[in-house]
Amino acid sequence: MIYHIKVPATSANIGPGFDSIGIAWNLYLHIYIKKDESHKDDIRIINKNKINNDLFIKAFNETINYINKKPSNYIIELWSEIPIGKGLGSSASAIVGGIYTAEIITNTYLNLHEKLNIALKFENHLDNISAAINGGINICLKNEKEIYISKLPINYDFWGLLYIPDYYLSTQEARSILPHNYKREDVVFNLQKFGILISGLFQKDEKLVKMGLDDKIHQPYRFELIKEYPLLSKEVEKHGKKIVLSGSGPSLLVLLFNEQEALEILEKLENNLKEALKGEFKLLKIEHNGITLEKLN
Structure with missing residues (x-):
């Protein structure tokens, strides 16, 4: 069985929406997950092109530790269409991808609040994270006491x-x-x-x-x-x-x-x-x- 995860690119800070709004686009980080019985007690992460590999690994390991399960015998291949350092959410896509990959290989489901708490350890921009997770247009709130995201009910294309x-x-x-x-x-x-x-x-x-x-x-x-x-x-x-x-x-x-x-x-x-x-x-x-x-x- 091969699993294919796609995480979209995102644009945040749209106009006056500084740290408040994010949009997801049809440009993706691709993650392929497959069993590999030839490498016992091992997980191999293969980076096919330039992505934020370090952030993916950190988010993946943090999620594995949080779930408290030790998976093995997997190959994880990463390939990204999202350019790094260009304002298109490459960091958020790597972090969100790492979290979801950990969920898949441990057969565990985390709720949205748990995912956001893990993601925010590595990426302080909730607008990118929320859009990468939900797609569409997201409005977000983050302060010392509150974390909240809301996807606008918009179903038309632009x-x-x-x-x-x-x-x-x-x-x-x-x-x-x-x-x-x-x-x-x-x-x-x-x-x-x-x-x-x-x-x-x-x-x-x-x-x-x-x-x-x-x-x-x-x-x-x-x-x-x-x-x-x-x-x-x-x-x-x-x-x-x-x-x-x-x-x-x-x-x-x-x-x-x-x-x-x-x-x-x-x-x-x-x-x-x-x-x-x-x-x-x-x-x-x-x-x-x-x-x-x-x-x-």
Whole structure:
């Protein structure tokens, strides 16, 4: 029997939703689990390409210790489509994948609260974690007393047009440039915009969504770290769209609600900017299901 786990990529911090909202996309970390009787009392983890292997192993071992079972005779193969350090939740996918892999090979089911508690030991961003687990659009709450996630009941499709630069940007660097204090009017601005964004997503109202993507808490500071932003933002505005950060960057994201329009804008951006930009464009679709498991044979 071979088990195949898929963990989706995620975009967090959408517009004014700093540390509050995450979206899952149809780009995946693939995990293949199979029995291996030739290696007694052993679990082999094989990394097929560059992923956050260390985080996967840490989350896997933490979950095994929590479950308190000692599995053996398994080969675990990892292969990821999600680029590292690009604001697409590669860390969250590795952590969530490690937890679910431990569940499968120990034949144990953990409740959501248990999974979140383990995941948060290695990844402090609940927006990415919740979207990787649940799929769709997730709103999250995390403070000293409360941990809560809620998946929005949205069943329509939309697309994320991403520009992925050819360089990395660490979350630590992206956070270090943020101010420690904010003006009250800027906080109120973000609260109002976030409400408009959520209302627009519920109603599938693209005008409201666009209106709700403005932010004064994190994006104005982080855009300064992304050299392509001024040019790309200007080009996107020609199509009546607005660009936001995916996670803490450096990837940039445009939300689109019509597939044909998304394909046309993608083609125009690639043609117009191919000489000026060294990164790549990628058109992704919302992943409604989150992490999935299938038996291959």
